[in-house]
Amino acid sequence: MPVLLQVENLRTQFYTSAGTVRAVDGISYTVNEGETVGIVGESGCGKSVGALSILRLIPDPPGKIASGSIRFQGRDILAMSDEELRNLRGAQISMVFQEPMTSLNPVLTIGLQLCETMELHLKLTPEQARSRATELLGMVGISEPERRLQQYPHHLSGGMRQRVMIALALSCNPKLIIADEPTTALDVTIQAQILELMKDLTKRLGVALIIITHNLGVVARYADRVYVMYAGKIIEGGSASDIYHRPLHPYTLGLLRSVPRMDRPRGNRLIPIDGQPPDLTREIEGCAYRPRCSFAVARCEHEVPPLDSVGGGHTSACFEKARLQGLLKEAS
Amino acid sequence: MSAVAGATLQPGASRATQAGQPLLEVRNLKMHFTMTRGILSRGAAAKIKAVDDVSFTIARGETLGLVGESGCGKTTTGRCILHLEKPTAGEIIFEGQNLTNLGRKALNEKRERMQVIFQDPYSSLNPRMKVGAIIGEPMKVHGIYRNQKEREKRVAELLSVCGLNPKFMDRYPHEMSGGQRQRVGIARALSLNPHFIVCDEAVSALDVSIQAQVINLLENLREQFNLSYLFIAHDLSVVHHLCHRVAVMYLGRLVELADSDELFSNPLHPYTQALLEAVPIPDPDVEKQRAHRVMKGEIPSPINPPSGCVFHPRCPLAVGSCQQEVPGLRELKPGHWVACPRV
Ligand SMILES: Nc1ncnc2c1ncn2[C@@H]1O[C@H](COP(=O)(O)OP(=O)(O)OP(=O)(O)O)[C@@H](O)[C@H]1O
Ligand SMILES: Nc1ncnc2c1ncn2[C@@H]1O[C@H](COP(=O)(O)OP(=O)(O)OP(=O)(O)O)[C@@H](O)[C@H]1O
Ligand code: SF4
Ligand SMILES: [Mg+2]
Ligand SMILES: [Mg+2]
Numbered sequence: 001m002p003v004l005l006q007v008e009n010l011r012t013q014f015y016t017s018a019g020t021v022r023a024v025d026g027i028s029y030t031v032n033e034g035e036t037v038g039i040v041g042e043s044g045c046g047k048s049v050g051a052l053s054i055l056r057l058i059p060d061p062p063g064k065i066a067s068g069s070i071r072f073q074g075r076d077i078l079a080m081s082d083e084e085l086r087n088l089r090g091a092q093i094s095m096v097f098q099e100p101m102t103s104l105n106p107v108l109t110i111g112l113q114l115c116e117t118m119e120l121h122l123k124l125t126p127e128q129a130r131s132r133a134t135e136l137l138g139m140v141g142i143s144e145p146e147r148r149l150q151q152y153p154h155h156l157s158g159g160m161r162q163r164v165m166i167a168l169a170l171s172c173n174p175k176l177i178i179a180d181e182p183t184t185a186l187d188v189t190i191q192a193q194i195l196e197l198m199k200d201l202t203k204r205l206g207v208a209l210i211i212i213t214h215n216l217g218v219v220a221r222y223a224d225r226v227y228v229m230y231a232g233k234i235i236e237g238g239s240a241s242d243i244y245h246r247p248l249h250p251y252t253l254g255l256l257r258s259v260p261r262m263d264r265p266r267g268n269r270l271i272p273i274d275g276q277p278p279d280l281t282r283e284i285e286g287c288a289y290r291p292r293c294s295f296a297v298a299r300c301e302h303e304v305p306p307l308d309s310v311g312g313g314h315t316s317a318c319f320e321k322a323r324l325q326g327l328l329k330e331a332s
Numbered sequence: 333m334s335a336v337a338g339a340t341l342q343p344g345a346s347r348a349t350q351a352g353q354p355l356l357e358v359r360n361l362k363m364h365f366t367m368t369r370g371i372l373s374r375g376a377a378a379k380i381k382a383v384d385d386v387s388f389t390i391a392r393g394e395t396l397g398l399v400g401e402s403g404c405g406k407t408t409t410g411r412c413i414l415h416l417e418k419p420t421a422g423e424i425i426f427e428g429q430n431l432t433n434l435g436r437k438a439l440n441e442k443r444e445r446m447q448v449i450f451q452d453p454y455s456s457l458n459p460r461m462k463v464g465a466i467i468g469e470p471m472k473v474h475g476i477y478r479n480q481k482e483r484e485k486r487v488a489e490l491l492s493v494c495g496l497n498p499k500f501m502d503r504y505p506h507e508m509s510g511g512q513r514q515r516v517g518i519a520r521a522l523s524l525n526p527h528f529i530v531c532d533e534a535v536s537a538l539d540v541s542i543q544a545q546v547i548n549l550l551e552n553l554r555e556q557f558n559l560s561y562l563f564i565a566h567d568l569s570v571v572h573h574l575c576h577r578v579a580v581m582y583l584g585r586l587v588e589l590a591d592s593d594e595l596f597s598n599p600l601h602p603y604t605q606a607l608l609e610a611v612p613i614p615d616p617d618v619e620k621q622r623a624h625r626v627m628k629g630e631i632p633s634p635i636n637p638p639s640g641c642v643f644h645p646r647c648p649l650a651v652g653s654c655q656q657e658v659p660g661l662r663e664l665k666p667g668h669w670v671a672c673p674r675v
Pocket of ligand 5: 406407408
């Protein structure tokens, strides 16, 4: 599949009174057309900042994209004019956030918000926009779409609002949707409804999807490929199967051992990762995971492990990945 | 089966409790809130049946999980047990004594033995107090260890039991991470030597790696001090891991109760089945094999709940009679209780 988005060596920083926050610290990854990519990692590791950087939505000040390139269909987003950027944001890449109330305008009806974007970007007449809005609401499983168009966001439940956000995100036929914790605020049965809906629609319409989440289950169920982030860096990437069954970074391995599995009988203690993630305002020497890592060797203290390929599209940023590979072979 | 059956039976006696007396017994608990509606409806009162005829027991050293979606009444159940809410009806029997008709002094004594750990450690810790004072406060209030030195020694001990360096005594909550603050909340809950702790979403706000640390801490403390927990959470994988038995609630009612492994491997109530199917498992190969059926509809408003079985509008098994009859819990297998006549 052709590459849709190519992020290279992206660095985004915040300049605060407490120091420079290296929120995203040199990440590189690709998203192919029509595929679903999961980005996982714990709170504060830079998932959202990385996503907002793609659309240049980082508040400046205090933030800045310090270096790197972001190519979308071959064009460098970081070099785009304001006009090109507006067109990109509304029509080609759209975002779905955790809390739809922050991205829906509370004083405008659902219909107005849907139609406005389509009139602007697709140059539809008000009548055309209205009929497409009705169709979109039906598509995302909202009953009585005609009536809903006249309602305000606060009339809807959290799950319904997220459906509206998905309709909005799809309205201008985007190539890519970035969903940042789209279901974290929802109950589990509603979460399943929304995620199944997103999967069906993106597959059917050939839209690529980036799902950002801290939930390893959600990624396992929906993502074709996965990137794991830690302290502003991507530390491992690969197919979902590689990441979950052949993890080649101690942090990924640690995460997988930390989550309880409800499909297995209970009894065993979890194996947590000791310590906590580093403070991103301090300069980190060597591997950021070293203080918590049980595989660490001397060089981890001073050298930053690069994200190297281990073949088959699987990458790991760990000096000791060969040792992990050996252990996995032994175990299987 | 009528509603009366649910009221007369006492479900959920585990093997441990059959031997002796349960530590806690909740009998036919009801908590109905009256809401005065807006001006348009001229002050007409609406009733929310937040908890409606809920019964269960918890044995010494046992963890009972309470799960269900937002608004189903988990927190309210916990608050009624702790006497933070005066129930509309029902009884709370703790260590053999009925709290509902206990005098103030005796009640306070019992309440010392019951503590709570909340979800958001930040909002439940006083930001202007140092950690040492936060943990020591309940001891001060209840007049245990009057002497400052002794109290400090005890605080240091509690901190290290909870995996924190005693030096943290001199820190403020905002100088700590989320996981560390949660440990402070746990240390405070332990300060009065409780027998029973309500953990209300106690690990929900934590990242997985830190969550696993706190889960292990809770398990170790339970073993060390023979504690009992009511573990309220929406993360079903965590509940399965941590709980001996699990109760499932829907719109204020208990719909199923069983041993943890039994409930997760053999859910009988259609709501429990849908709930478990909705939880993604962190294994792509397992996920490929699973049916991703999606339960229709949303949770109805508790102000005007459906008649009969509250689950009937979303239920794949519903028949006409489900709209009229409120199903009581039935014991289909030893220790496995289900409130559905169709299974
Ligand atoms: N406006 C800002 N000013 C200063 N620092 C910021 C700002 N926004 C984000 N950061 C910092 O950047 C880092 C990465 O934040 P980000 O929001 O990307 O994390 P995340 O991985 O999305 O976490 P979560 O899972 O909690 O959403 C964090 O350390 C955060 O504190
Ligand atoms: N003091 C109150 N007055 C009126 N209604 C209340 C009150 N407390 C709770 N409720 C209502 O009772 C129902 C049960 O609430 P409760 O907080 O127990 O749910 P929960 O299961 O803990 O939900 P969550 O998972 O969101 O924490 C809800 O409909 C809630 O709005
Ligand atoms: S590079 Fe070293 S410290 Fe970093 S994860 Fe690998 S072994 Fe651990
Ligand atoms: Mg985020
Ligand atoms: Mg609650």
